Amino acid sequence: MALTFLAVHAHPDDEASSTGGLLRLLANEGVRTVLVTCTNGEYGDAPGGLKPTDDGHDPDEVAEMRRGELDEAAAILGVSRLVRLGYRDSGMMGWAPNEDPRSFWSTPVELAADALGVVLAEERPQVIVTYNEVGFYGHPDHIQAHRITQAAIERLDYEPTLYYNAIPASVMKLYEARWAEEERRRREADAAKGIVREADPAEEPEGIDMATPDELIDVSVDISSVAGAKYDALAAHHSQIGGSFWIQQGREAFVAESTREWFVRARNPLGLSQSASDIFVGYR
Numbered sequence: 646m647a648l649t650f651l652a653v654h655a656h657p658d659d660e661a662s663s664t665g666g667l668l669r670l671l672a673n674e675g676v677r678t679v680l681v682t683c684t685n686g687e688y689g690d691a692p693g694g695l696k697p698t699d700d701g702h703d704p705d706e707v708a709e710m711r712r713g714e715l716d717e718a719a720a721i722l723g724v725s726r727l728v729r730l731g732y733r734d735s736g737m738m739g740w741a742p743n744e745d746p747r748s749f750w751s752t753p754v755e756l757a758a759d760a761l762g763v764v765l766a767e768e769r770p771q772v773i774v775t776y777n778e779v780g781f782y783g784h785p786d787h788i789q790a791h792r793i794t795q796a797a798i799e800r801l802d803y804e805p806t807l808y809y810n811a812i813p814a815s816v817m818k819l820y821e822a823r824w825a826e827e828e829r830r831r832r833e834a835d836a837a838k839g840i841v842r843e844a845d846p847a848e849e850p851e852g853i854d855m856a857t858p859d860e861l862i863d864v865s866v867d868i869s870s871v872a873g874a875k876y877d878a879l880a881a882h883h884s885q886i887g888g889s890f891w892i893q894q895g896r897e898a899f900v901a902e903s904t905r906e907w908f909v910r911a912r913n914p915l916g917l918s919q920s921a922s923d924i925f926v927g928y929r
Contacts, residue, residue, distance in 0.1 A: 648925055651679040651770035653761065653794045655749070655786035656686040656734065657715035658882035663781075663810040664774055665722055665875035666868025666906050667924060672723030673871065676925070679726045679768050680719060681761060683790050684749045686711040687734040688742055689885045697736060704734070710884055717881040721874055726768070730760050735785045743785055750785040757789065758796035765797050770805055771928050773798070774908060777809040783853045798912065807912035808864065808924065816907075817856035827890040862907045864921050869904040876900060 650671050654660045660668065660680050668678050687704035688697045689711060695702045712729075719727045735750035736742035743750050749757070765773075775794040780787025791809075798807065812820065835841065868875065876899045879886050886892055891899055908924060910917065915927040923929070 646928065647677065648675075648772075648928060649677040649679065649768050649770040650924070651681065651765070651768055651773045653681045653683065653773065653775040653790050655683050655776070655780070655784065655790045656689070657682055657711040658686070658689075658718070658879070658885050659787075660715075660722070660724075661718050661875065661878035661882060662886075664906065665718075665878045666871050666903070667774075667866055668722040668724060669871040669874040669878075670866065670868055671924075672725070677725045677768075678723065679728065679764065679770065680722075680724045681728045681730065681764055682715060683730045683757070683793075684732045684734045684786050685729070686885075688736040688740070689734070692884065694888075697740075697742075707884075708734075711882070714882045714884060718878040721878045721881060728764050730757065732757065732786075735789075738783055738785050749789050752789070754789070754792045754796055757793040758800070761793050762797040762800050765801060765805075769803070772806050772808065772924055774808045774810060774924075777811075777909070777911070779853055781810065782855050804912060804914040806910065806914060806917075806927070808908035809911050811857040811862060811907045811909045812855060813859040813862050813907055814856040815859050823890050831888070857907070857909060861909060862920065863910045863917075864908040864924050864926065866906045866908070866924060867904060867922060868906055869900075872900040872903045875903060 652660060652664050671678050685708035687708045689707050690696060691702045691707050692710065732749035732752055733745060733747040734742065735748040742748055745751060773794065776787045776791045778791055780791060798805065873896065876896050880892055917927050
């Protein structure tokens, strides 16, 4: 059986952070890999590190820059087909761009599901990955990606296995410590330049637990053989991730530590019950 994997992500760089290892691993195994990126990422950082709220931030310039970065990352990960749905980035929850009628968040689910459904019908993937109902961490574009994926699947004449990306609680504790250290360093660097940034409440959604209890993880994929490619794909998104802890620690340290990606089953047409190390468990 020819195998096809499809990932639905919200922005350029999401593919590398949560499924970069899986995409490269599957490509190495001869699986057809399809990446659907829903938005152009207009409200990421602009050249020079300008934030969306800073004077001089040009969303369209950011989108063009991120287009090239995504092309590079997809090539590194061996993506067979890259599809851009082309919606405008909605920004973080509560930001004014949420209300832009061009934004992904403001697009009716049925319309965006139609666009995604065309790709699903063409590719007929056995396995799909996207985010859970809270978009993993509450970003409106991630939530919308979840909604349109579920809606598009409902229209198919077959049911693929659907997974959500996840991070085990035991691992999340380590990540949170690193994120806190990264934020501390960023604020120190800003302070040295005379810049004082107040935390934006929209960037810190309350009541969302990004961790998944370890026992609820259904698939834990060993990506140690391709961790270098994952690092390179993340580094390709240098405008957004170049200053992150993951890149700043260096490729060697990243490869030593970033050895797994995790997923939870959301649609289970094969009736699988066991935990697995293969996202295509039941299909091969």
